[in-house]
Amino acid sequence: MIRVGFLLKAKTPICHMGDEKTGAESLFRRLKFLVGDKEIEVPYISGNEIRGKWRRLIFRDFFKQLGYELSSLKLYHSFFSGGVLETVAAEESGTIDLELRRKIRALVPPVSLFGCALGNQVFTGKLYVMHALPLCRELVEYLPEKYADKCTRSFYELLDWCFHTRRAEAPRVSKEEQAVQMLYRFEVLVPGTMLYTEVRAVDLNEVEKACLARVIELWRENPFIGGRNATGYGEIEIKVDADIPLSSEPYIMFLKEKRKEIVDLIKNLEAQLGG
Secondary structure, three states: OEEEEEEEEEOOOEEOEEEEEEOOEEEEOEEEEEEOOEEEEEEOEOHHHHHHHHHHHHHHHHHHHHOOOOOOHHHHHHHHHOOOOOOOOHHHOOOOOHHHHHHHHHHOHHHHHHOEEEOOEEEOOOEEEOOEEEOOHHHHHHOOHHHHHHOOOOHHHHEEEEEEEEEOOOOOOOOOOOOOEEEEEEEEEOOOOEEEEEEEEOOOOHHHHHHHHHHHHHHHHOOEOOEOHHHOOOEEEEEEEEOOOOOOHHHHHHHHHOHHHHHHHHHHHHHHHOO
């Protein structure tokens, strides 16, 4: 198993809203931890959020490297968001046969890493992305020991509120009437907050290892986490701690050498899946 750790430092406020909303307020997503004999709900960034960002980065880069533009929305959805498993009639099952499954794993390394649903077939991914936890006193026992000296603050000191206004959609009676402004706010992790997450990967071949290295390169080039990235939130500084040296070069070379085979495969999938 390969393990890659990431120490993240917020350069701008981080927004990652939870499911609980109170009127015009949105709380940061929280997860319950047992700390001593107490239950404490601590803010965190979900592994699914990070994995989703990585998936979109690597598949965008994959098609850029190939110089190919997808024409099938179904295939686009499968690659960029994981897709939806489809139900088919019994006589139609196995439209993606075993040999084709092997070919997809061999020629599309991001599918092997992240998995997806293609038609009535599921490809299990090889990456396990952990939640990103803030370095705080409450979670010191849940974080790597080497970061214990950085867990000096309570997570309560890492949270703040950001305020915004939203223009109401109700029509105005006259031009002179001022538009109604609605004030809303949401919790954020403040700049300077440090978080830790890691990814674990199993049974990777050399090209898949290089693909993982390319994912990390792309994340460093686009260092964001959480939501509202387009409006100034979620920029981070990323420090990588890997078990083994990782280089993206074998992956880039693989895409160049196998371009024709990969493009032919993609066209075949587009024809099969339609949409």
